[in-house]
Amino acid sequence: MDEASLSLIEVLVKSEFGTYMMVATFVFAIREATKVPKKYIPALSIVIGVLLAILEFKGFSFEVLKSGIQNAVWAIAMVFGVKYVQEKKLNKNT
Structure with a gap:
């Protein structure tokens, strides 16, 4: 693993993973x-976060x-990431 991957993992471990998963x-x-x-979606995420x-x-x-706000940013990234993967998978199957 490179240094950027390790720092991302450290950030994930240090932050409250459960909270932004909930958001x-x-x-x-x-x-x-x-x-x-x-x-x-971003405004909704910030309010909920x-x-x-x-x-x-x-x-x-x-x-x-x-x-x-930090939890909202992580949540936005996760929601749009999941949607992107779903759309990519759907387009690949058609």
Whole structure:
């Protein structure tokens, strides 16, 4: 493994993997159930990420906001990554 891969793994291990997985799951479920346009997914992720961070830290501060936005960014990457893989697989099979 190269150094960039190791630093990514370290970031994943240090961050709260469960929290951004939860944000990604919520966003993915809402996107599939309501067909929210792609342009609203980042804002939706930030709102959900910050709300979950407020619940996790039991209050609001700059660190909570930072954590919520960080979780939202990871969740956005995961949701769009999953959608990309699904579309790529679907196009490959047709």
